[in-house]
Amino acid sequence: MAALSFIGKPISLISHSDVRYRGILAGIDPAASTIQLSNVYSMGTESRRPPDKFIPPVQEPYTYIIFRASEVKDLAVDDPTPRRNVHDDPAVLGASAPQMNTPYPPYGSPSYQPQAAAVVQQQSPAQVPAQQSRQQPYPARQPAAQPSVSQQSGSVPAQQAQAAPAATRSAAGSRNGRNSSVHTATASLETVERALGDLRVSNATANGAPVHQRGSGNAGGRRGRGQGQEIKAGDLRVPSTDFDFQSSNARFDKAALGVSPRGTPKSEVSEEEATGSSEAKEKAKEADGETAYNPKKSFFDSLSSGSNGPSADARGGRGGGRRGGGRNRREEERERNVATFGEPGGVGLMGPGAYVGGWGGYGRRGGVVGLTGGIATGKSTVSSLLRSHNLPVVDADLIAREVVQPGTPALAQIVKHFGEDVLLPDGTLDRPKLGTIVFNDEAKRRRLNAIVHPAVRREMFWSVLRHWWRGERICILDVPLLVEGGLWKFVGKVVVVYCSAEIELQRLMKRDNSSRAEAAARLNAQLPIAEKLQYADLVIDNSGTLQELESQVVLFVQKLYREAGWSWRISWLFPPWGLLSAVWTLGWRAVRRSQKASARRGSRVPDFE
Ligand SMILES: CC(C)(COP(=O)(O)OP(=O)(O)OC[C@H]1O[C@@H](n2cnc3c(N)ncnc32)[C@H](O)[C@@H]1O)[C@@H](O)C(=O)NCCC(=O)NCCS
Ligand SMILES: Nc1ncnc2c1ncn2[C@@H]1O[C@H](COP(=O)(O)OP(=O)(O)OP(=O)(O)O)[C@@H](O)[C@H]1O
Secondary structure (H helix, E strand, O other): OOHHHHOOOEEEEEEOOOOEEEEEEEEEEOOOOEEEEEEEEEEEOOOOOOHHHOOOOOOOOEEEEEEEHHHEEEEEEOOOOOOOOHHHOOOOOOOOOOOOOOOOOOOOOOOOOOOOOOEEEEEOHHHOOHHHHHHOOOOOOOOOOOOOHHHHOOOOOHHHHHOOOHHHHHHHHHHOOOOOOEEEOOOOHHHHHHHHHHHHHHHHHHOOOOOOOOOOHHHHHOOOOOOOOOOOHHHOOOOOOOOOHHHHHHHOOOHHHOOOOOOOOOOOOOHHHHHOOHHHHHHHHHHHHOOOOOHHHOOHHHOOOOOOOOOHHHOOOOOOOOOHHHHHHHHHHHHHHHHHHOOOOOOOOOOHHHHHHHHHOOHHHOOEEEEEEOOOOOHHHHHHHHHHOOOOEEEHHHHHHHOOOOOOHHHHHHHHHHOHHHEOOOOOEOHHHHHHHHOOOHHHHHHHHHHHHHHHHHHHHHHHHHHHHOOOOOEEEEOOOOOOOOHHHHOOEEEEEEOOHHHHHHHHHHHHOOOHHHHHHHHOOOOOHHHHHHHOOEEEEOOOOHHHHHHHHHHHHHHHHHHHOOOHHHHHHOHHHHHHHHHHHHHHHHHHHHHHHHHHHHOOOHHHO
16 A cells, blocks of 8 residues: 555656656565556666666657556656756757647557566557547557667767756666665565655654554555455554554645646537537537636536436336445445435526535535445445435435436437437346447447436536435545546545556456456546546545455545534535635636646646646
C-alpha cells in the first residue's frame, strides 16, 4: 500500500540497461510484478554508460510504459522543482508539444518498444488518436512487437544529449552514489514497494510531519498486497485517532498527473444525438474534440424538474445480468432505502437551486458526496459499507436499471434504436446482450447513454431531494460516470475508490466471469482510473484486502459525520440560507478549481504534461 501512495507522483526510473525514464507513477501490479508509468520520457543512458554504449534520450513522451520490476535498477521520486521548460535545457534541441489528457492507450496497438529489458509494454502517444487513447486505457490484447534500438535513437546528437539535464538531478544523484530520494530496487516489486514505503516515511519525518500509523502501518508497504492475501480479523486495527485524509490524499498528487480536470471528462451526448439529427451529430463531434467542461452537457445543467420516475414495480428488475449476486445486494439495499425513505416522487416543490441550497450549506464539508471510481474498483462494496453505517446512498447503477423497466419511455427508445433483439421474451431488457453491443461500439454506447442518462439524472435528483427533505445531513451519490458526466462539479466532495487498472481488470473478470477482452472493453469505456484520481477530494485505496477497505471506510464515515456538524440544520430549516450557501459553495469551488488550474499552468514541469 505504501508504494501505491506514490501513484500520481513524478518518478525517475533507471533500468538495468541504464536508461532512465521519467514519468508519472500510474500503477503497480504485484501479480505481474510490473510498474506502470504514464507520460514517460526516456532520458537515455545519460552518462551512466561509456560513450560507445550511449543511448540518447527520446524527445517524444510515451503515453505509458510498463516496466518489469525485476529489471528496475533505481527508482526515485522526482523533485518537481526546479520547474524547467525542456527548451531551457541545453541538451534539448526540440520537443513535441506537451502531452495533455493522455491516459493509458490500448496495449494492443502496434507500438515502438524501447530497448531496455525493463520495458514490458509502452505506447507512444503519437500513434494513438486522442479519442482512441481516451477510450481504450486498458488492453484487450497482448502487446505488440519487440523493441527496435534504431527506432529509439532520437534526433538528439549523442554529445549534446549526454549533457545531463538539470532536471535529472535525482538520477544524477543515483550515479554519484545515492541522494536521499533514490532507492535501489534490486530484483522484485516488493523491494520497489519497500523503497517507496521507506521513502514515504523518511519524507514525512523530514518534513516534520507525523508518520501516520494506519492499520498495519508502514508494514503495509512490506506485506504482499491483494491476490487473496488476507489479514486476519484480529490483525485489523481501527485507529482511534483521526485518519489524516489530507496527507493521504496529498500522496495521490492529482496535479502531478499534469492533466487538467477541465480537460478530461468526455461529456455525454444529448438526447438529440440519440436521434441522430445532423445538428446533434455536429454537437457530438464537438463533444469528441472538446476538452473543456461544457456546462450544456453537464449532469445537473441538464436536469429537468419533471419526474420521469419508474413505476413502483420497476424496482427489483431482473437484477441478475452477469453479476446476479451484486445486483441482488443492490436490490436489497434498494428495498431498505424504500422502507426508510419511501417511494420516489413525493417532493415536487423545490427546484435544482433548492436542491443545491439544501445541501450546499455544508457542501464543502460533506453534504452530497460523490462516490466514484473505475469499473469494479469497489464502489458498490464501499456503498454497502456506508449503508451499514446508516448513510443514505443513491445508486446510479440501480436507477439506470429502474428507468429501463418495461413500459418506460427509455426502454421504448432503446428498442427503437437497438431493435427488438435486445429484449428478452418477457419484455425486459437483455442486459448482457446490450452490454456486448455498447461496450464494443462507442457510438452505440453514446446513443444508449443519451437515452438512459437523462432519466437517471432526473431520478437521482429527486432521490437526493428526498433524503434532504427527510433531514439526512449526508447523502452519498454512487455514480460510476461522475467525472465523465460532469456531476463532480456539483457535489460537495468527490471520493474516488481506487485500485490499479490491473487489479480492476482482475476483479471485473472474476466478478462477471468474463474474458479479459470482455472486461477490457468495459474498462475502456470509462475514463482511466488514474485520471479520475485528479478529481478526488478523497481517495479510498481499495488495492488491499476487504478488511483494509473497511477500516478506511470507518474512518471516512467518522470524518463525514464530524464535518457535517450542525450547520446543515440552518439550511434545512431555512432554505434561502441553503441557497445562498450553495451559491457560495459552488463559487468557492469554481475559484479553487481555477486557482489550481493556474497554479498548475504556472508550475508546469513540461516533462510530465
Ligand atoms: C449496457 C448495460 C445494459 C449493461 O448492463 P449490465 O447489467 O451488464 O451492467 P451494469 O448496468 O451493472 O453496469 C456495470 C458497470 O458498467 C459500467 N457502465 C455501465 N454503463 C456504462 C456506460 N454507458 N459507460 C461506461 N461504463 C458503463 C459502470 O461502471 C457500471 O457500474 C447497462 O450498463 C446500461 O444500461 N448502461 C447505460 C446506463 C449507464 O450509463 N449506467 C451507468 C450509471 S448511470
Ligand atoms: N478489497 C477487495 N478485495 C477483493 N475483492 C474485492 C475487494 N473490493 C471489492 N472486491 C470485489 O471486486 C468486485 C468489484 O467490486 P464492486 O462490485 O464493489 O465494484 P464497483 O466499482 O461497484 O463495480 P461497477 O463499476 O461494475 O459497479 C466484486 O466482486 C467485489 O466483491
